[in-house]
Amino acid sequence: MNPRPAVAWIGQLDGYLQLIDQTLLPTQDVLIDCRTVEQVWEAIKSLRVRGAPAIGVAAAYGVIVGCQSQAELPRSEFDARLTHVLDYLATSRPTAVNLFWALDRMKATAAEQPDTLLSSELLSRLLEEARTIEVEDRAMCAAMGRFGAELLANCSGVLTHCNTGGLATAGDGTALAAIFAAAKANPKLQVYADETRPLLQGARLTAWELLQRGVHVTLICDSMAACVMKLRRVQAVIVGADRIAANGDAANKIGTYGLSVLAKAHGIPFYVAAPSSTFDLTLESGELIPIEERAASEITNGFGKQTAPTDCPVFNPAFDVAPAENITAIITERGVIQPVTVDNVRKMIKG
């Protein structure tokens, strides 16, 4: 059973972009039909769609939505509109690298076409490119799912952290794709989902996705993961990554480093699932990945209520780094890096 994707194009050239409004999850499951580029812009800006790959796909389809009404106009007018739409969408979330990457692909696709092509034909090529971006992402997720499921084949329980699923990608996600595939092979698989403070992506999004797909999920607080390992309720931990250094050190949502230490102490394999685009081979090790600190209010006023003293000093690192020595294997769309060494990373990513 495939649930509705987080990002979908409905119809053909005169179709529209449909999104799950992630700001309303998990209490309301609402679809937004974006029929204007302003709606797409607002959805990205307001985090109704989130997760790097999902944002990229939404922006690519946003270009189609923004140019549809000009399809019968002369190319000069269409081209002017296209430039405007690309520039406009780029302002929706200026720190999202995948947003620019997707818009650049759409721009390059337009640039490759002859000036003599009809506007409607050009729009058609652009829709093809947007669909290709989506299909490629879906294929990467599927590949990580396949490779990951093999590693999880003998588990009766698995622990995950943050959200790495279909809500963040066009497909099934990264670490969660592996879990979905493993649960398909073993429907009894029990998934323990860390709630993932401070922003609770595990509680709000991962638990929701797993329930939607009929996978057995048990929500825990982050501080309970060690207890779950001690009780032998999980035989593997699998997480995503935001950035991976040349030696395999993996930066990911805060809490990941601690999980990697706990997994090692309990003799439990610790897996990272991330597409090859996550690797930054210019970084020798994770020590060079700067730790971003976020607003104190995420911790002090996280649940719609002030839960700490006013002006209490806070340390709120957004990420930490699991060292390669704690990572059993890294799952990419190209294959599995195991053991995690500089050479094996280079072979898989550069080779």
Place this chain on the structure above:
Amino acid sequence: MNPRPAVAWIGQLDGYLQLIDQTLLPTQDVLIDCRTVEQVWEAIKSLRVRGAPAIGVAAAYGVIVGCQSQAELPRSEFDARLTHVLDYLATSRPTAVNLFWALDRMKATAAEQPDTLLSSELLSRLLEEARTIEVEDRAMCAAMGRFGAELLANCSGVLTHCNTGGLATAGDGTALAAIFAAAKANPKLQVYADETRPLLQGARLTAWELLQRGVHVTLICDSMAACVMKLRRVQAVIVGADRIAANGDAANKIGTYGLSVLAKAHGIPFYVAAPSSTFDLTLESGELIPIEERAASEITNGFGKQTAPTDCPVFNPAFDVAPAENITAIITERGVIQPVTVDNVRKMIKG
């Protein structure tokens, strides 16, 4: 500087019980003057006063509040009232062992007095006993503070979990007493306080107490503790305990076990501070301490907002057990158990 205690008797025989309303912390700092036994009952019932020793002291003073108006009546009438008050207060929180222990001490004190004693004299003896219970608790806290501060003497940073401070006791607390004493000796000491999901006692109470006392505190999410250790920001972890087995295994707020594993992995000493009454030498090891599971809603609807899907399965253990092998030392009011072995525990607790 000593802040107001969480539980205090104001005045003499015609005085009253004053409490900090802990349900309003950390956003409002409100004192409740309890001048009727019904007010004391309600304060215990509604968790306005919490923490085993603090509840015991509040109940003991509650007996005085409940019997004051009968001080000029004949003993038979006074005694009937006393029995009623003792029975009534015992219903305020039927699972709080310290509540019964304190009420039993008050009852025994009354039973020891001659029948010929005037009601006002008996009331006076009862007030003495309540004060003794308070003073003893305060002395235990002070002793743990002294012993603990010696262990923390060379730390520039220390990590703690949950609330083990003045709000839970008549004195400075257990683990937090050690931190207060250490901060007095070294005012630059930096305390990292885990917020302690699901009930956030660290964010709501510990951070508040430390700020009140002018101790440097930094609030973190539980998942950030490993990162703080990795960054070498702390040189010790110190926590309380709810129950300690004969071999030194210590049951405490969920998350404690994980911290003990992380501290060991980082070569950081892990201390437990608890009065000798916490030890249960009939339990051979922590394996025999049952893990209480609490309501799912603590995790899914923690602070006035639903943060997980409706009906999401949850695992919510209230406690876990730090094994003796992960505990560098146990600090009691009698002295420090180090190393933590069956023999050393027995010598300190039985000896």
